[in-house]
Amino acid sequence: MDSTASRTLAVVGVACLLVIPYHRTISAAGLREEAIRHREEGVERIKVGDLAGAMTAFQKAAIIDPSYAVPHNDLGLLFEQQGDFNTAKRSYERAILIDPNYLVAYLNLATLHERFGNKDQALFHWVKAGMLYEQQGDLDSAKAAFQKVLDADPNNLEALMSSAMLQGRQGNRELAVFQWVKAGLLYEQQGDMNAATRSYERALVVDPEYVEALSNLALLYDRRGNQELAIFYWLKLGLRYEQRNELDAARRAYERALALNPNNIDTLANLAMHYERVGDQGQATSYWQKCRDLGLPNDPWTVRAEERLVVLGALKSGQV
DSSP, X not given: OOSGGGGGOOOOOXXXXXXXXXXXXXOHHHHHHHHHHHHHHHHHHHHTTOHHHHHHHHHHHHHHOTTOOHHHHHHHHHHHHXXXXXXXXXXXXXXXXXXTTOHHHHXXXXXXXXXXXXXXXXXXXXXXXXXXXXXXXXXXXXXXXXHHHHHHOTTOHHHHHHHHHHHHHTTOHHHHHXXXXXXXXXXXXXXXXXXXXXXXHHHHHHOTTOHHHHHHHHHHHHHTTOHHHHHHHHXXXXXXXXXXXXXXXXXXXXXXXXHHOTTOHHHHHHHHXXXXXXXXXXXXXXXXXXXXXXXXXXXXXXXXXXXXXXXXXXXXXXXX
Protein backbone atom coordinates (compact mmCIF):
# COMPACT_ATOMS: atom_id res chain seq x y z
CA MET A 1 0.00 0.00 0.00
CA ASP A 2 2.72 2.39 -1.07
CA SER A 3 0.58 4.69 -3.18
CA THR A 4 -0.85 8.04 -2.14
CA ALA A 5 -4.30 6.64 -2.72
CA SER A 6 -3.87 4.47 0.34
CA ARG A 7 -4.21 7.63 2.47
CA THR A 8 -7.96 7.64 1.81
CA LEU A 9 -8.40 5.01 4.48
CA ALA A 10 -11.26 5.61 6.93
CA VAL A 11 -10.79 5.70 10.70
CA VAL A 12 -10.60 2.28 12.28
CA GLY A 13 -10.09 1.13 15.84
CA VAL A 14 -6.60 0.50 17.10
CA ALA A 15 -5.82 -3.18 16.92
CA CYS A 16 -3.23 -4.84 19.08
CA LEU A 17 -0.47 -6.82 17.43
CA LEU A 18 -1.48 -10.43 17.20
CA VAL A 19 0.63 -13.15 18.74
CA ILE A 20 0.55 -16.05 16.35
CA PRO A 21 2.17 -19.30 17.47
CA TYR A 22 4.18 -21.14 14.85
CA HIS A 23 5.14 -24.73 15.55
CA ARG A 24 6.37 -25.73 12.15
CA THR A 25 9.79 -25.02 10.67
CA ILE A 26 9.59 -22.82 7.60
CA SER A 27 12.46 -21.50 5.51
CA ALA A 28 13.16 -17.76 5.33
CA ALA A 29 11.88 -17.74 1.75
CA GLY A 30 8.75 -19.56 2.87
CA LEU A 31 8.15 -17.06 5.65
CA ARG A 32 8.53 -14.17 3.23
CA GLU A 33 6.05 -15.75 0.80
CA GLU A 34 3.53 -16.28 3.56
CA ALA A 35 4.03 -12.71 4.84
CA ILE A 36 3.52 -11.36 1.33
CA ARG A 37 0.26 -13.31 1.04
CA HIS A 38 -1.03 -11.75 4.26
CA ARG A 39 0.09 -8.31 3.11
CA GLU A 40 -1.72 -8.75 -0.21
CA GLU A 41 -4.78 -9.89 1.70
CA GLY A 42 -4.62 -6.64 3.67
CA VAL A 43 -4.51 -4.60 0.46
CA GLU A 44 -7.56 -6.47 -0.86
CA ARG A 45 -9.46 -5.89 2.39
CA ILE A 46 -8.83 -2.15 2.08
CA LYS A 47 -10.36 -2.20 -1.40
CA VAL A 48 -13.63 -3.52 0.03
CA GLY A 49 -13.54 -1.21 3.04
CA ASP A 50 -12.60 -3.83 5.64
CA LEU A 51 -10.00 -1.75 7.42
CA ALA A 52 -10.01 -3.78 10.62
CA GLY A 53 -9.34 -6.91 8.54
CA ALA A 54 -6.56 -5.05 6.73
CA MET A 55 -4.97 -4.10 10.04
CA THR A 56 -5.02 -7.74 11.16
CA ALA A 57 -3.55 -8.97 7.88
CA PHE A 58 -0.70 -6.44 7.95
CA GLN A 59 0.07 -7.32 11.56
CA LYS A 60 0.23 -11.00 10.67
CA ALA A 61 2.62 -10.23 7.82
CA ALA A 62 4.86 -8.18 10.14
CA ILE A 63 4.97 -10.95 12.76
CA ILE A 64 5.52 -13.85 10.37
CA ASP A 65 8.57 -12.21 8.72
CA PRO A 66 10.28 -9.67 11.02
CA SER A 67 12.68 -8.72 8.19
CA TYR A 68 9.79 -7.59 5.94
CA ALA A 69 9.53 -3.79 6.11
CA VAL A 70 6.50 -3.20 3.88
CA PRO A 71 3.70 -4.17 6.29
CA HIS A 72 5.10 -1.80 8.92
CA ASN A 73 4.73 1.05 6.44
CA ASP A 74 1.19 -0.16 5.66
CA LEU A 75 0.37 -0.17 9.36
CA GLY A 76 1.78 3.33 9.67
CA LEU A 77 -0.64 4.56 7.01
CA LEU A 78 -3.57 2.92 8.80
CA PHE A 79 -2.59 4.32 12.17
CA GLU A 80 -2.06 7.76 10.65
CA GLN A 81 -5.50 7.72 9.04
CA GLN A 82 -7.17 6.77 12.30
CA GLY A 83 -5.39 9.62 14.10
CA ASP A 84 -2.86 7.58 16.08
CA PHE A 85 0.10 9.61 14.88
CA ASN A 86 2.66 8.45 17.42
CA THR A 87 2.05 4.81 16.55
CA ALA A 88 2.13 5.72 12.86
CA LYS A 89 5.53 7.37 13.33
CA ARG A 90 6.87 4.33 15.16
CA SER A 91 5.61 2.07 12.38
CA TYR A 92 7.36 4.08 9.68
CA GLU A 93 10.52 4.20 11.78
CA ARG A 94 10.33 0.44 12.24
CA ALA A 95 10.06 0.01 8.47
CA ILE A 96 13.20 2.12 7.99
CA LEU A 97 15.04 0.28 10.75
CA ILE A 98 14.36 -2.98 8.91
CA ASP A 99 15.15 -1.50 5.48
CA PRO A 100 17.23 1.71 5.62
CA ASN A 101 16.66 2.20 1.88
CA TYR A 102 12.86 2.07 2.04
CA LEU A 103 12.02 5.27 0.16
CA VAL A 104 8.26 5.29 0.74
CA ALA A 105 8.66 5.12 4.51
CA TYR A 106 10.99 8.15 4.42
CA LEU A 107 8.41 10.04 2.37
CA ASN A 108 5.64 9.12 4.80
CA LEU A 109 7.74 10.21 7.77
CA ALA A 110 8.63 13.47 6.05
CA THR A 111 5.00 14.34 5.35
CA LEU A 112 3.94 13.26 8.85
CA HIS A 113 6.53 15.54 10.47
CA GLU A 114 5.54 18.36 8.11
CA ARG A 115 1.94 17.93 9.19
CA PHE A 116 2.86 18.66 12.80
CA GLY A 117 5.43 21.37 12.14
CA ASN A 118 8.48 19.29 13.04
CA LYS A 119 10.61 21.15 10.50
CA ASP A 120 14.03 19.67 11.25
CA GLN A 121 12.74 16.09 11.22
CA ALA A 122 10.75 16.67 8.06
CA LEU A 123 13.75 18.14 6.24
CA PHE A 124 16.01 15.33 7.43
CA HIS A 125 13.69 12.74 5.90
CA TRP A 126 13.24 14.74 2.68
CA VAL A 127 17.02 14.76 2.24
CA LYS A 128 17.15 11.00 2.80
CA ALA A 129 14.35 10.55 0.29
CA GLY A 130 16.24 12.68 -2.25
CA MET A 131 19.36 10.54 -1.83
CA LEU A 132 17.33 7.37 -2.36
CA TYR A 133 15.62 8.82 -5.42
CA GLU A 134 19.08 9.55 -6.82
CA GLN A 135 20.28 6.01 -6.07
CA GLN A 136 17.27 4.67 -7.95
CA GLY A 137 18.01 6.89 -10.94
CA ASP A 138 14.99 9.16 -10.49
CA LEU A 139 17.01 12.36 -10.72
CA ASP A 140 14.08 14.71 -11.25
CA SER A 141 12.44 13.53 -8.03
CA ALA A 142 15.80 13.74 -6.25
CA LYS A 143 16.27 17.36 -7.34
CA ALA A 144 12.71 18.19 -6.31
CA ALA A 145 13.29 16.69 -2.85
CA PHE A 146 16.55 18.60 -2.32
CA GLN A 147 14.99 21.82 -3.59
CA LYS A 148 12.04 21.37 -1.23
CA VAL A 149 14.51 21.29 1.65
CA LEU A 150 16.46 24.30 0.38
CA ASP A 151 13.26 26.30 -0.11
CA ALA A 152 12.48 25.74 3.57
CA ASP A 153 16.08 26.05 4.80
CA PRO A 154 18.53 27.59 2.30
CA ASN A 155 21.45 26.80 4.64
CA ASN A 156 20.75 23.08 5.01
CA LEU A 157 24.20 21.61 4.45
CA GLU A 158 23.12 18.08 3.62
CA ALA A 159 20.68 19.29 0.98
CA LEU A 160 23.21 21.79 -0.41
CA MET A 161 25.92 19.18 -0.86
CA SER A 162 23.55 16.52 -2.19
CA SER A 163 22.09 19.00 -4.65
CA ALA A 164 25.57 20.22 -5.67
CA MET A 165 26.72 16.67 -6.44
CA LEU A 166 23.56 15.98 -8.44
CA GLN A 167 23.76 19.26 -10.36
CA GLY A 168 27.39 18.51 -11.18
CA ARG A 169 26.48 15.05 -12.46
CA GLN A 170 23.88 16.57 -14.75
CA GLY A 171 26.23 19.23 -16.10
CA ASN A 172 24.62 22.19 -14.31
CA ARG A 173 28.05 23.58 -13.48
CA GLU A 174 27.06 27.11 -12.48
CA LEU A 175 24.55 25.98 -9.85
CA ALA A 176 26.83 23.17 -8.65
CA VAL A 177 29.79 25.46 -7.95
CA PHE A 178 27.55 28.06 -6.33
CA GLN A 179 26.20 25.43 -3.94
CA TRP A 180 29.64 24.00 -3.16
CA VAL A 181 30.96 27.47 -2.33
CA LYS A 182 27.92 28.23 -0.19
CA ALA A 183 28.46 24.95 1.68
CA GLY A 184 32.09 25.93 2.24
CA LEU A 185 31.09 29.29 3.70
CA LEU A 186 28.60 27.60 6.04
CA TYR A 187 31.27 25.16 7.21
CA GLU A 188 33.61 28.08 7.87
CA GLN A 189 30.91 29.72 9.99
CA GLN A 190 30.69 26.49 11.99
CA GLY A 191 34.47 26.39 12.41
CA ASP A 192 34.88 23.21 10.36
CA MET A 193 37.77 24.35 8.18
CA ASN A 194 38.56 20.90 6.79
CA ALA A 195 35.01 20.50 5.47
CA ALA A 196 35.10 24.06 4.13
CA THR A 197 38.32 23.32 2.27
CA ARG A 198 36.83 20.17 0.74
CA SER A 199 33.74 22.07 -0.38
CA TYR A 200 35.76 24.79 -2.12
CA GLU A 201 37.95 22.15 -3.74
CA ARG A 202 34.83 20.34 -4.99
CA ALA A 203 33.72 23.61 -6.57
CA LEU A 204 37.06 23.85 -8.40
CA VAL A 205 36.72 20.27 -9.65
CA VAL A 206 33.53 21.41 -11.41
CA ASP A 207 34.98 24.77 -12.54
CA PRO A 208 38.75 25.22 -11.99
CA GLU A 209 38.48 28.95 -12.72
CA TYR A 210 35.66 29.83 -10.35
CA VAL A 211 36.74 33.09 -8.73
CA GLU A 212 34.84 32.76 -5.44
CA ALA A 213 36.26 29.29 -4.79
CA LEU A 214 39.81 30.45 -5.58
CA SER A 215 39.57 33.52 -3.33
CA ASN A 216 37.94 31.60 -0.48
CA LEU A 217 40.64 28.93 -0.59
CA ALA A 218 43.36 31.58 -0.66
CA LEU A 219 41.85 33.30 2.38
CA LEU A 220 41.27 30.02 4.18
CA TYR A 221 44.83 28.78 3.71
CA ASP A 222 46.10 32.24 4.65
CA ARG A 223 44.18 32.10 7.95
CA ARG A 224 45.35 28.57 8.60
CA GLY A 225 48.97 29.58 8.16
CA ASN A 226 49.57 27.46 5.06
CA GLN A 227 51.64 30.07 3.23
CA GLU A 228 52.54 27.91 0.22
CA LEU A 229 48.97 27.01 -0.70
CA ALA A 230 47.70 30.49 0.08
CA ILE A 231 50.22 31.95 -2.39
CA PHE A 232 49.31 29.29 -4.95
CA TYR A 233 45.61 30.25 -4.85
CA TRP A 234 46.27 34.01 -4.77
CA LEU A 235 48.34 33.63 -7.93
CA LYS A 236 45.68 31.47 -9.61
CA LEU A 237 43.11 34.07 -8.67
CA GLY A 238 45.27 36.85 -10.11
CA LEU A 239 45.67 34.99 -13.39
CA ARG A 240 41.92 34.39 -13.56
CA TYR A 241 41.26 38.10 -13.05
CA GLU A 242 43.77 38.87 -15.79
CA GLN A 243 41.86 36.56 -18.15
CA ARG A 244 38.71 38.51 -17.32
CA ASN A 245 40.56 41.79 -17.88
CA GLU A 246 39.91 42.81 -14.26
CA LEU A 247 43.41 44.17 -13.86
CA ASP A 248 43.04 46.00 -10.56
CA ALA A 249 41.63 42.85 -8.95
CA ALA A 250 44.51 40.84 -10.45
CA ARG A 251 47.07 43.23 -8.99
CA ARG A 252 45.47 43.03 -5.54
CA ALA A 253 45.57 39.22 -5.65
CA TYR A 254 49.28 39.24 -6.59
CA GLU A 255 49.99 41.74 -3.82
CA ARG A 256 48.25 39.48 -1.29
CA ALA A 257 50.60 36.70 -2.37
CA LEU A 258 53.61 39.04 -2.18
CA ALA A 259 52.68 40.09 1.36
CA LEU A 260 52.97 36.45 2.44
CA ASN A 261 56.43 36.04 0.91
CA PRO A 262 58.18 39.08 -0.65
CA ASN A 263 60.82 36.78 -2.19
CA ASN A 264 58.52 34.36 -4.01
CA ILE A 265 59.80 34.26 -7.61
CA ASP A 266 56.42 33.26 -9.08
CA THR A 267 54.71 36.21 -7.44
CA LEU A 268 57.39 38.68 -8.52
CA ALA A 269 57.23 37.43 -12.12
CA ASN A 270 53.44 37.67 -12.23
CA LEU A 271 53.58 41.23 -10.92
CA ALA A 272 56.28 42.12 -13.45
CA MET A 273 54.14 40.78 -16.32
CA HIS A 274 51.09 42.53 -14.92
CA TYR A 275 52.81 45.91 -14.84
CA GLU A 276 54.11 45.40 -18.36
CA ARG A 277 50.56 44.74 -19.45
CA VAL A 278 49.22 47.96 -17.88
CA GLY A 279 52.13 49.98 -19.29
CA ASP A 280 54.01 50.74 -16.06
CA GLN A 281 57.58 50.03 -17.21
CA GLY A 282 59.15 51.32 -14.01
CA GLN A 283 57.28 48.82 -11.79
CA ALA A 284 57.76 46.05 -14.34
CA THR A 285 61.51 46.68 -14.40
CA SER A 286 61.66 46.70 -10.60
CA TYR A 287 59.94 43.33 -10.28
CA TRP A 288 61.93 41.73 -13.11
CA GLN A 289 65.13 42.94 -11.43
CA LYS A 290 64.07 41.28 -8.16
CA CYS A 291 63.37 38.06 -10.06
CA ARG A 292 66.86 38.19 -11.55
CA ASP A 293 68.50 38.93 -8.21
CA LEU A 294 66.70 36.12 -6.35
CA GLY A 295 66.65 33.45 -9.05
CA LEU A 296 69.22 30.79 -9.76
CA PRO A 297 71.30 31.28 -12.93
CA ASN A 298 69.47 28.73 -15.07
CA ASP A 299 66.02 29.11 -13.51
CA PRO A 300 63.37 29.76 -16.21
CA TRP A 301 62.19 32.90 -14.43
CA THR A 302 65.75 34.20 -14.19
CA VAL A 303 66.20 33.71 -17.91
CA ARG A 304 62.83 35.36 -18.60
CA ALA A 305 63.69 38.28 -16.28
CA GLU A 306 66.96 38.94 -18.11
CA GLU A 307 65.19 38.81 -21.48
CA ARG A 308 62.56 41.31 -20.34
CA LEU A 309 65.11 43.63 -18.71
CA VAL A 310 66.96 43.79 -22.03
CA VAL A 311 63.70 44.60 -23.84
CA LEU A 312 62.82 47.26 -21.23
CA GLY A 313 66.28 48.84 -21.59
CA ALA A 314 67.38 48.15 -18.02
CA LEU A 315 70.00 45.62 -19.05
CA LYS A 316 72.31 45.35 -22.04
CA SER A 317 72.40 42.04 -23.84
CA GLY A 318 76.09 41.71 -23.13
CA GLN A 319 75.37 41.80 -19.38
CA VAL A 320 73.19 38.69 -19.49
